[in-house]
Amino acid sequence: MTGYAEKLQKDLGDLSARVNASAMDALQNLFDRLLGTNVVLEDGRVGTIKALREPERGPHGNPSASIKIMFYDGSGHLEFTISQSGWGGRHGRP
Secondary structure (H helix, E strand, C coil): CCHHHHHHHHHHHHHHHHHHHHHHHHHHHHHHHHCCCEEECCCCCEEEEEEEEEEEECCCCCEEEEEEEEECCCCCEEEEEEECCCCCCCCCCC
């Protein structure tokens, strides 16, 4: 690999690490804010958002987490996965 290609690969790795760190921080904040929130569906059922899987990094460093809405009437629950699906901008640079 040439010196230019090595530098480019290092710069891309550094950027990816910054993006993934920001994404993990944002996901943890979102996850914490959602937990315990009540949800009311159109059919009148009410449930509370609970943790299903805490935020964690996937094999490529991108974070994801899972939540569930537990319905008070015992009718069951719904599960959702929240994950980083992309990014843009200059992450960490003015």
